[in-house]
Amino acid sequence: MNAPITVPQANPGAGYRAQQAEIDAAVARALTSGWYILGAEGRAFEAEYAAWLGAAKAVGCANGTDALALALRGLGIGPGCAVATVAHTAVATVAAIEMVGATPILIDIDPAHYTMDPAELAAVLAHPPPGLPPIKAVIPVHLYGQAADLPAIIAAAAKHGAAVIEDCSQAHGATLGNQKLGTFTEVSTFSLYPTKNLGALGDGGVLATNDEALATRIAALRQYGWHTHYISDECGVNSRLDEIQAAILRAKLTRLDANNARRQQIAAAYDAALPAGLAAPARRAGASHVFHQYVLRSPDRAAIQARLRAAGIATGIHYPMPVHTQPAYLNRVALGPKACRASEAASAEVFSLPMFPELSDEQVDQVCVAIKQL
Ligand SMILES: *Cc1c(COP(=O)(O)O)cnc(C)c1O
Numbered sequence: 001m002n003a004p005i006t007v008p009q010a011n012p013g014a015g016y017r018a019q020q021a022e023i024d025a026a027v028a029r030a031l032t033s034g035w036y037i038l039g040a041e042g043r044a045f046e047a048e049y050a051a052w053l054g055a056a057k058a059v060g061c062a063n064g065t066d067a068l069a070l071a072l073r074g075l076g077i078g079p080g081c082a083v084a085t086v087a088h089t090a091v092a093t094v095a096a097i098e099m100v101g102a103t104p105i106l107i108d109i110d111p112a113h114y115t116m117d118p119a120e121l122a123a124v125l126a127h128p129p130p131g132l133p134p135i136k137a138v139i140p141v142h143l144y145g146q147a148a149d150l151p152a153i154i155a156a157a158a159k160h161g162a163a164v165i166e167d168c169s170q171a172h173g174a175t176l177g178n179q180k181l182g183t184f185t186e187v188s189t190f191s192l193y194p195t196k197n198l199g200a201l202g203d204g205g206v207l208a209t210n211d212e213a214l215a216t217r218i219a220a221l222r223q224y225g226w227h228t229h230y231i232s233d234e235c236g237v238n239s240r241l242d243e244i245q246a247a248i249l250r251a252k253l254t255r256l257d258a259n260n261a262r263r264q265q266i267a268a269a270y271d272a273a274l275p276a277g278l279a280a281p282a283r284r285a286g287a288s289h290v291f292h293q294y295v296l297r298s299p300d301r302a303a304i305q306a307r308l309r310a311a312g313i314a315t316g317i318h319y320p321m322p323v324h325t326q327p328a329y330l331n332r333v334a335l336g337p338k339a340c341r342a343s344e345a346a347s348a349e350v351f352s353l354p355m356f357p358e359l360s361d362e363q364v365d366q367v368c369v370a371i372k373q374l
Contacts (some may be wrong), residue, residue: 060241064191068096118152
């Protein structure tokens with residue numbers, strides 16, 4: 001018999017309870033305002049998020065997948081365009097490319113950091129596979145809370161006139177060279193799903209850009225293409241952030257930096273407890289990692305997970321199958337020359353320890369004791 005789980009892998013309810021009074025007041029404020037979609041709370045959240053990030057503009061939307069699709073649409077990318085991204089990511093990254101009618105091409109990862117291999121990207125941009133539409137954009141994913149190799153990716157894309165969209169859905173507050181991720185490229189996107197470093201209590205997403213005209217265009221696209229009410233200047237979608245979620249996110253944004261610091265503290269405790277056979281997650285030089293996930297890797301993953309489970313500790317796998325091996329994408333998505341072999345190898349071995357800011361010191365100790373004994 002397994003012991004009950006005493007350390008969950010993620011726990012968005014704990015995030016709510018940690019700020020319950022503030023969040024309840026924010027929800028009450030939104031409810032009593034009488035305005036539920038695209039109102040004062042949403043505008044305030046956008047302004048506060050842009051200020052916190054250091055971007056000129058933020059635009060809220062319904063979720064992180066839509067944020068990517070709106071970024072692509074905003075840049076004029078759709079049918080007849082290819083978009084390069086990675087296979088080792090949330091399927092949402094690839095789904096968003098197909099949502100806008102573009103064609104994905106998947107680049108392998110650098111296995112140390114689990115992010116896009118810039119050398120392979122450069123090779124694919126220089127010699128795209130035959131039959132692929134022109135590659136008009138690149139979406140690097142800052143996976144697990146750490147920066148992709150942005151300077152090399154941006155340089156490769158710039159050489160070929162491709163736009164870059166940072167998928168920051170796991171990296172709210174992470175930096176590279178003391179600059180926040182999400183401020184390096186023409187537009188960036190963030191999921192606000194409940195378990196993300198900044199999470200709503202429902203769905204949400206936000207885009208950031210320094211280009212005011214692009215922000216205006218994306219804000220119109222998220223609501224039927226309206227620049228003025230009831231007049232669609234172009235075809236848009238419905239992807240709005242509601243006022244209740246915006247009010248909640250304003251409260252949660254005030255804790256984001258402290259919560260990221262707590263995640264880093266938990267990661268350091270785990271690092272110190274790792275036995276010889278398990279390597280600590282690599283940290284990119286000059287970058288700060290905000291540990292959306294604390295990911296280890298082992299060929300004995302199943303046995304390790306079972307031992308931790310027996311000690312009451314839940315683990316996760318992010319992600320068990322690279323996108324191109326999932327049934328919906330199998331044998332129909334273009335791959336770079338490395339055929340995503342490092343992504344496949346990583347998917348077979350990675351597992352994620354419990355990671356959320358509200359883990360108690362006792363729970364962190366419980367995990368440390370268990371991993372020391374692995
Ligand atoms: C969560 C996530 C998304 C999708 O966000 P949703 O809000 O669930 O649509 C996209 N990309 C990455 C890397 C993610 O982690």
